[in-house]
Amino acid sequence: MATAFGRTLCCNLIQTHFGDVVERVVECLINRGPLAFGDISRYSELGSEAVKSSILVLIQHSCVQAFKVEHEGASATAPRRVVTYYVAISDNIFHRMRFPKFLVAVREDFGEEAESLVEGLLEHGRLTLEQIIQRTAAKAAKAEGEVANEVKETFTKLVTARFIERCPSPEPWLNQKDPRELLSKVARGASKVRGPVLSAEDIVQSEVVQRVIKAAAPLETQRFQLPVSMAGLGVSDSDSQMAEGSQASEKRKLEALEMDMKTAAAVDEKEVLWRVNFEEFLRKMRHQTCVDTVKTELDIGASVVLSAMLQATRKDETSVRQHHSVPLSMDGITQAVWSTPDGQHMPLERIRSSVQQLASDKIGYISRAGERAGPALGGNSYSVNMHNIIEARQKSEVEGIVLQRFGRECCRIFRLLVRKGQLEQKQIGEQAMAPKTVKALLYCLLKEQYVQVQEIARTSEHVARQSIFLWKADYQVVLHRVLDDLYHAATNLCLRHAHEIRKEQEVLELVDQLDARKDAGSDAHVTLTSDQQEQVKRISRITKILDVSLLKLDDTILLFHDF
C-alpha cells in the first residue's frame, strides 16, 4: 500500500534507473490505478511507440503486470470485449532500492558465483537459463560449454533455496468485476474514510494489485520446478515436485493458465524465464530481524534456538507476512538446534530452558501450538510468533522516533495515550507529571498527526468552554504516518543525491575520461587540479553518506511495510 510519498519515491526510483519516459508511464499507472494502453498514452502524452517500449521494460523488470478483463458488449448482441489492463506493482519497485542487500545475502549463503548469477537476473529483470549461461561465459571470457555445468549447479542450488522462481504468466484473466467499477464505487463513499493519510483509492488499488499478482502467479508446485533437462542434477526435492506437478493441482482456483500441465514437460531451458523471488529474500530478512530482537532482549542462547526453529520451518511458510511459523515439536526443536553450527554443543537443559523463557516472555516470542503432548509424541509443539515480535519491534521504533523528535515528555504522553486509550488533558498532565506544559506538547503532537482529539459537547451549540476534549493516539494512523515520513526522507535523500551528482557533473566526467584512458593504457596527460581533487573527494564522501543513510532507512521501511 503506497502512501502519498511512497508514490513519489516509486517515480523517483524509476527515473533514476530507467529514465524520464518510463517514469511518466509509471507515474500515470501509480496515480490512477490500472489502465489500458490507450489511457496510458493519453494521460502521459507520449507516443504509442514510447509507451510500448516503456511498458515492455517495466514488465521485464516485474514492475508492471498486465491482466485481461472481459467487458460486457455495448448491447446484448455485440461481442464481449477483452481489454488488457496494466497495473504497477509498487512493492517490486521499492525492492530496487534493496538490491545490494539481496546480493549480500546471496553471497553469505552461496558464494560469489551465485551472487553474480543473481546480479545478472537483477540487472536484466528476467532471463532464460540459456541467457544466464551465455552471460556468465561472456563475463569469464570462457566458452559456454565450460561454464554450463557450474552455472547449472549454482542455479539448482538457488532454485531449491527458492531465491529464484519462474516468471508469472503474462496476461492472466481477472475473473471478477471490472476493477474500475470497484474504484468508482468506493470513490463515492470515500468522504467517509477518516484520516488524512489513508485514502480509499490506495486501499482499492492495493487490493487489485494483490488479486492480479495472485492470478498471475504460477502454481506453488510449478514455481520452483527445475527445467526438465536438469531433473537429473537436481536434489530429490525436484523429483517429488515433478511428480506432484503432473497431477492436476487444486491448490488455487484460476480461470486459465498459460502453462498447463501438458505443455510444462515440453518447455525446456530455452523458453522458461526465471526471475528473482523477492519474497524469499524478505522472509530471510524478517527472520533475521526476529533473531536479532531476541538476541538483544534475552540472550544469545535463546536467539540460537529461535533461529534454528525458523530455519527448520522455513520451507513450509506460505506467505511472507505469516503470523506464526509452522509448529515444531520439542524434539524437532532440539534436532534443529543441534544441526546448526552455533547450537551443536548446546545441552538439552539449556535448550529446554530457553524455550520456556521464550514462551513465557511478555512479548510472546513463541507460543504453544496444539494440545499438550507427552514426551512420546515429541513433547509440546511450539511455533514462533513472528507477528508479535515484529509488532513489538515496530512499537519500540515508533516510540523511539517520538522520543527523538518531540522530547521526553511528549514520549511519555504518547505512551500513556497508547496504553490508556482516551484521556482528558488534565488527567494526562497529572499522570505524565507535566501539568504546565501538557497543553503545548499535546498540540505539538496533534500538528504532526500523532494524536487525535475528539470533542464531546455538553450543549447543543458546542460552546467550546463547556465541551470535554478527549485525546487519543490511534496506533494504526501513527504507523501510517511514520511510514509516510520514512518514504519522504528516502525521497529527499534520493533527490539530494541526484542533485549533488548533477552539480559536480563536469568533474565527474573528467574523472571518467581519465579512468577510461588509464584502462586503455595510454598516458594520462591531463591530471586533476587540486581544486578538482577536492571536489571529487567531497562528492564521493557525500554520496557515501547519502547511500549508507538510505540503506539504513530502508531497513526501517522494511520493518514497517514489508514484514
Next chain:
Amino acid sequence: MTEGAMASELHQAIKKVMDLCRAHPDGLPQKIFEEEIPDVELLAQALNVLLEKRKLEVFSQGEYLVYKEHSRPKVADKLKGLASKELLVYQTIERAANRGIWTADLEARTNLQQPEINRALKTLERRSLIKAVRTVRSKNRKAYIVFELTPSEEVTGGALFTELEFDAAFVDVIKQECLQFIAKQKLVDLQAIADAIRKSGISKIELGLEEIKQIMDTLVLDGDVEVTTSGGKSHSTESLCYRIDKMPIPTTSALTNVPCGICPVMRDCSPGGLISPETCVYLDEWLSF
C-alpha cells in the same frame, strides 16, 4: 416595668435560653424558644445579647433558625465585637474548611458587596482569624482559609509541588534514586521502594505511598522500568513489582539520524518547492560536517 425588673427578667430569660441550649447541644429551632419564653420582645433581646457576647451561634437550617451554644469559647472571644457582616464572612470561610474560598465565591454566598467584603476580610485578618493562601490552579488569586487549618493538597498541589510550582528537579532526583535502587535489587515491590526512599533521606518532606506510585508510573511511561503484579494473591497496590525494562525505548533510529526525521518544516518540504531537498539548509549542514 422598672429597669431592674427588666434586667432581671432579661437575665432570667438569658439563663433559660442558655440552659435549653446546653440541654440540647445539637441546637434548638426558634420555635422552641418562643414556646418557653412567650414574650417575643424579651426573647429577641435575650438572643441578641447572647449573640453579641458570642455565647450563642445562629445557623439557618432550611427555613428555620437554629440556635446553638457556641462550641469554641476561645474563638468566641476573638469573635467578640465583630459586626454581623464580618461574622457572616467568617462563617462562610469556615464552611469552606480546607479548600479555601475566593472573593468571588464569597460574594456569591454572602450576597454582600465587594467593598464590604474587603473591609470584613481586612478586619478578620488583623484579628488573625483567617489567612490568605495562594492556590496552585491560579497563582494570582488568593483564597482565604481559617487561620488554624492547613490548606489541602488540592490547593497546594501536594508534596511534589514547592512554591506552587511543580518541582521537576526534585522529582528527577527521586526518580534517579528509585532507578538505582531497582537496578541493584532486580525486582522490588512498591513498599520496598517507598521505604528505601524514606531511609535515604533525600526528600525532606514525607512522601506517601501514593506519591511514590505516581513517580513509578512516570518511570514506567519513560520506558525504564516494567511493572508486573506479583504472585497474583492480593490485588492491593502493595503487590506491584518493578524491574528494569529490558527493551528500553531506542535513542537512535534510522529516521532521526537523517535530518529529515527531525525537520520541523518537513510538511512543507517538496521537490522543487520553496523548501526542497535540493536546497535544504539542514541537509547542507549535515553533509558538510
